[in-house]
Amino acid sequence: MVLVSFSAFSQTDFIVTSKADTLVGEVRILSYDLIERVQLERDKKKETYTALQVLSVNKDGKIYKPVKYQNRYVFMQLLKPGYLNLYGFKLEGQNTYDGRFLVKLNGTSQELPNIGFKKIMADFLGDCSAVANKIKEGDLVRTQIENIVDEYNTCMNSKSAPPATTPLSENDKTQALDDFTKKVEALDFESKGDAIELLKDIRNRVSKGEAIPNYLTEGLKGYVAKTPQLTADLETLLALLKK
Numbered sequence: 001m002v003l004v005s006f007s008a009f010s011q012t013d014f015i016v017t018s019k020a021d022t023l024v025g026e027v028r029i030l031s032y033d034l035i036e037r038v039q040l041e042r043d044k045k046k047e048t049y050t051a052l053q054v055l056s057v058n059k060d061g062k063i064y065k066p067v068k069y070q071n072r073y074v075f076m077q078l079l080k081p082g083y084l085n086l087y088g089f090k091l092e093g094q095n096t097y098d099g100r101f102l103v104k105l106n107g108t109s110q111e112l113p114n115i116g117f118k119k120i121m122a123d124f125l126g127d128c129s130a131v132a133n134k135i136k137e138g139d140l141v142r143t144q145i146e147n148i149v150d151e152y153n154t155c156m157n158s159k160s161a162p163p164a165t166t167p168l169s170e171n172d173k174t175q176a177l178d179d180f181t182k183k184v185e186a187l188d189f190e191s192k193g194d195a196i197e198l199l200k201d202i203r204n205r206v207s208k209g210e211a212i213p214n215y216l217t218e219g220l221k222g223y224v225a226k227t228p229q230l231t232a233d234l235e236t237l238l239a240l241l242k243k
Contacts, residue, residue, distance in 0.1 A: 015040055016055040018193040019185070020200065023047075027059045031090075035073045036066070051075060055193045066193075067103060069111075076101060080146060082153035083215030084125075100145055105198065105219025107191065117142045128155035156215040173241060177203045180230075180237045187229060195223040202241070212241055 013027035015038055025042030036051045051066035051073040058064075064075040067087060076087035077097040083105050088097030100112035102124070113120045122132040131152045134140040140148050181199045184192060198220050205212055217238055224230045 013059045080149045083156040086149045106222030159214040173206045176240050189227045191223040
């Protein structure tokens, strides 16, 4: 049963499908009980895609991404991207994105808690002790969630792998990324779309000669962790990226 539709749209709206195709048209996000959908109208034809078929939705200048939440797949508004993504979501009975949800690139997630904030958030962000300690000590509080996300992502960025002494050419690395991406695209698994999007980000950085932050490679590991067909190829790829 369709619960809600968003009727306002702009010709600049577009969606990016799980196949990495960008489709421009009039966009409506539809709220369903279990898996939300997005309707795209172009050339007077309407097409509907489920949240599992879409990487992202750009609507009215805002970005929405499919996120698993309480056994549902819903579109949440991306407020801050990074190793730790901050999303806004619709609380029950509301049409505005006032809830806050945190998702790491390794797939772990946490709704911003009201009760037990210090302990829950310090544990969730424990891989950055500096931020976790500030939360424990009360230097960072719930109302500063955007600052918390910024500081945590800066912390994780600082853990980038050091430059290799004998680097491969950019062409070698991009070719390896392209080959691995094709293998990912050929399989069907839950986090496939996220893995492809992350691979695109890594490839873009490689093509610019930039260092690959550790959080990106760790996120990629998390997305394909339950796909044993990719384990050996992923290890080979990550070894090549370090050279």
